[in-house]
Amino acid sequence: MKINSYNKRQMSRIYPRGNRVDSSNYMPQIFWNAGCQMVALNFQTPDLAMQLNQGKFEYNGNCGYLLKPEFMRRPERQFDPFSESPMDGVIAATCEVKIISGQFLSDRKVGTYVEVDMYGLPTDTIRKEFRTRVVPNNGLNPVYGDDAVFVFRKVVLPDLAVLRFAVYEDTGKLIGQRVLPLDGLQAGYRHISLRTEGNFPLSLPTLFCQVSLTTYVPEGLNDLVDALSDPRAFLSKEEQRMKQLASMGIDSSEIADVPSTGGGGNAKRVGGGGGGAGGGSSSGLGGTSGQLSGSIMSNISGSGETSNVSSNSTKKDEKKDDPKFDPISISLLQTDKMYQKLIKKQAKELEILQKRQEKDAVTMLRNHTLITDKLNTSHAKERSSTKRSVNK
Structure with a gap:
């Protein structure tokens, strides 16, 4: 609580201790939750902490600056990062992720599986809990089935939460990963391109997922929310x-x-x-x-x-x-002025393209004829010179 109040009016910088001789990193999410502005890491170590850092700041094009949420900037608001209940004015969310399949994950016949983790407030952080089954001997297009549905029931603070998708071989070797901020996700079917351990983009490997984002509803109030959303049904x-x-x-x-x-x-x-x-x-x-x-x-x-x-x-x-609507036929659409205008425009453009193609074809034929004549002339000269040398 105190460090949050301090960071509303002062700048704070966090950096690794000098005794980290192995250049290891700490988890920056803890200090982001506390409102720290500058959280320094060892860039030479592409570990999980660095992946979270690069994935979070990739949200705005890697410009190096992200605006903190409003309740972490306003002096009259009190924020407790260890709170398990939603804050006033902040709507908790429910995130559901379904891993459908993967594409071009590996060029070898290896088994693969996917892990989905969430990092944010301590109450929002879920690690090593959601994992798909292993699809054996298929690194090209594995399908993980209908049971690969992971529900993050209650996300207290979506503005600080990030999702991490990681694809592993059955031996535990990392194939690719991607870190995405939760407030930047869009619901629906999505292809998620993967990154290397150092957050460099991979050209082909992707994950095909279905993302569902809804407002969090406490247990026991689902009927009330459904009745409010559709009163006629209740x-x-x-x-x-x-x-x-x-x-x-x-x-x-x-x-x-x-x-x-x-x-x-x-x-x-x-x-x-x-x-x-x-x-x-x-x-x-x-x-x-x-x-x-x-x-x-x-x-x-x-x-x-x-x-x-x-x-x-x-x-x-x-x-x-119920109102009755007459079906619109194709012939009626073809009589529309806009349709006629587009047809004329298309015919005019097609005529221009045909003339241009004919002109290019004539030019190309002329050039080929000149080249052929030059080759025949040079060949005839070489032939005559060869005959002269043979006759001598």
Whole structure:
């Protein structure tokens, strides 16, 4: 907490200790989480720390500068890098990565597998946990199957998180790797080109993946989020009953009393007219529209036959309301002014290209004829000189 507050108003530089005689590196992610501006590494050692550093700063074209997130720059915001809950104003994310296949990973028949790691805050860091199965004897185009789906359920701070894709041989030798910032990823199917251990681009090896990025939803609130995103799919039972009644021509305002429990044959009065003529012995809608028996209410709420009729009539009403569009034919499109204009432009360009090609062909034929004549003349001179020398 204190070093974060310090780095909001001061510059700090971190560098390897002098007793690192093997030129090893420390993990820079820890100091990036603390808001340190300059994190120096030993560039002569292409290890994991250097790969994270180069992958992170590759996001803006390797210009050497990245802007820290806003909450790490504003003095009134407090940031704890060891927090496990999302910050105010920062939306946690859920990342799902599916490794589908690899292309041109190796020119030898070796087994390969892929590891997917995430580095960020301590609560976001996941290492050596997600790994595909080994595809034996196929380094050209291995397919890792449908089980290679890795879900990072809760990413508290996506702005500081990075994903690392690493492809290994079955012996543990690194084939290629790639480090990508999470906030720079785009959802969908992606071909990820790989880099060497020193972060130099490999010409052919790629990974074919599917990336899915969504907002993090806490456990137990999925139904609520689905209801908010699509309210019509989560109508209450009472609203469904009202729709069924409306499809039968009964207005909900006419119902004076609705039974709270599914009773047997108690009659319920509808509307204001009609005295006591609608007794409990009624088993259907009577001649007057002002009465409705309890058995009818139970049938409306529980009978599958009535529900089917109501849903079918609702579907018919929805079909009536659907707009109808006349299909557009090809002949109609061909009469469009823009289409005619493009056709004329294409014909004009084709004519210009044909004239240019004919001109080039004539020029080339003339040049070839001149070259052929020169060769014939030189050959004739050499032949005559050879004859003269032989005759002498």
